[in-house]
Amino acid sequence: MTAEILSVGTELLLGQIVDTHAPRMARILADCGISCMRRTTVGDNLERVAEAVGESLAGCDVLVTIGGLGPTMDDVTRDAIAQALGDSLIREADVESRLRQFFASRGAAWSETIARQADRPESAQFIENPNGTAPGLVCEKNGKTVFALPGPKGEFNPMADGPVRQMLGRLQGGQVIHSRVLRIVGMGESHVEDLVRDLMSGDNPSVAPYAHPNEVHLRLTARSQSIEGAEKVIEPVDAEIRRRLGDAVFGVDDVTLEEAVVELLRECSKTVGVAESITGGEICARITNVPGCSEVFAGGFVTYALEAKIELLGVPKTVLERFGPVSSETAQAMAEGARERLGTDFGLGVTGNAGPTSDIDGKPVGLVYVAVASSSGVEVFEHRFRGLREDIRRRASQAALAAVRGVARGQQH
């Protein structure tokens, strides 16, 4: 079974916005074992959209269109699909009355173009859209299936991940294709591959690694008659991978490292305070982006200047003079200063040279020290990262969060 994806929108075509929906849809198709053969983008033009729909359907079994279902005259996908399939449009009275109620309840003006969202091609069923006014469509005709999904992110994501994923699974012979992603930190991709290579030759579940900056993902994908069945296929391989990789697996699916750290600290009833130099606030920003972080996160210092390290954190001037700001000793003093001044269980100190170009006191670009202070003393980790300034900062913040997690896990056991 093959598929194509058609993104509709002049803004997309002109490059004014980047298309992240089509890649997401492509991953869902891949999860469902359906081969995506081509992706196309066209503007908001009825003839061109209809032509693109027709061309795609000539070559594949399933077409997913994204965008162009809204109420304005620019939104032509519904009409284009009808035209390409040779269908007429039927207006559904109950959908129209729901739209009218929605607009009335919000005191918004009604116009006849809004009612177009209640139209469907003859061979189509509506897909409910609890997050917006335009329902999606699924059309089955001549052995082909066309899905039409709305463009706004808050409407597209739940529809694609929910009903569309389920329907694609059913198209594939009633089988469910289900994935779980294991997220790994503190281990390079090739090291992870070495440890799980024999499992990667398996077919059900399949095991595939993906490298991200200082993070590796292993995607386990299983086929079964039900999600529960697929979970049962995945479970023993998941357990075996965790047995081999140990603490390096920090989470599953969409869990971020900062979420895992906040959750772990909450479990242990521990708090953390942060002192950042090279990362310049990024570690605090990542932690505070986790809702509910205030239970475990007291606060942080961004000590970019030497004086700030001395005055805000109490880093001894002699340490800075003798070892320099980019040193194991300075990281240690920063971690201790943060812990003491914020009165937390853990203190995190991060210093390094992010570039762009020059050595700091003979310390090369990419050299990073991460220190974690606790009641048991201070642990310091040295890293050498490559890449641009932003990459090095990102890797440093990732390594810092991983270090807190490692020390907290160590004390938990």
Add this chain to the structure above:
Amino acid sequence: MTAEILSVGTELLLGQIVDTHAPRMARILADCGISCMRRTTVGDNLERVAEAVGESLAGCDVLVTIGGLGPTMDDVTRDAIAQALGDSLIREADVESRLRQFFASRGAAWSETIARQADRPESAQFIENPNGTAPGLVCEKNGKTVFALPGPKGEFNPMADGPVRQMLGRLQGGQVIHSRVLRIVGMGESHVEDLVRDLMSGDNPSVAPYAHPNEVHLRLTARSQSIEGAEKVIEPVDAEIRRRLGDAVFGVDDVTLEEAVVELLRECSKTVGVAESITGGEICARITNVPGCSEVFAGGFVTYALEAKIELLGVPKTVLERFGPVSSETAQAMAEGARERLGTDFGLGVTGNAGPTSDIDGKPVGLVYVAVASSSGVEVFEHRFRGLREDIRRRASQAALAAVRGVARGQQH
């Protein structure tokens, strides 16, 4: 003159990476006054790429392919273009010898597949690639032009923005199409449009607005015989827009708001210290991502917990009790605390409620206070933002940087 863009790569097709090159290329085509009619993505498969090239050329004048020019057997774009054009491939001896020298100089192993990068279709010229081993291609045949650009970002961007943009300009009747983007903060898109609506009906330069989170861009695009000529067309309209929008224009082209703030403070020889609550470190992270920021940025406090506001910044307990952490008074005390403790000219304090769901002491999600303290006193700005937690934080950090800029500009005049 019409164009299409063809992105080549199985990773793109499967959604493992997001395609940002095609939107960039689309904007370059738009700058050059060439209409992009369709974008297509196919995998690393010779027949499919050749078919896609043929289909695109049947419908447009210019095709730009991206990716698939490297040395591995997966890289099929060169062969596919030759096949679609009915060309044979010619190996260029001097390009091959340069490749051999490059590999020898780095002590890297040579293999015959590497030499494929010295191949070109008969009707093609090479485009030099100073940033990688695979040269680009430009083929002219039967009145059609095909550009083939390499996929790695560090090679694609300079080739697209440099020689390809120039060649596209020449294809358009020897004219140069040149753009300048004016970046605006502190003014909504519709307000900006109201102020420049008459200029938007102009044709040379054209003036088009684009909305970003708490930022508006006005793109001025001019046609002329030279870049200098285009600059002369743009200049008076640029000056008129600045006259109307005043200080709201903070920069040109790729300048970020944080870069503009760092540059402005450097000009005035002023320093800033930051105290963040709602933004959780994001403001510091944005400032410290600007190389050379240490001249003007002393450091920052992330005071998420109440105790941190009291102990690190000296916010009076009575202020927090009487007005709550999300208040004009708390923002003011945070700004003053940051200024005093970091010994800076400006102190920035930001507090608010980012959600996700609940009121804080009766203060609704989205309510944000930004305070800027200086030797002349404290100015406080109140904002009500909508959106998800991340959006509100992003808008708050944008508003905070804009506030520092506003106050510093005010004192400069």
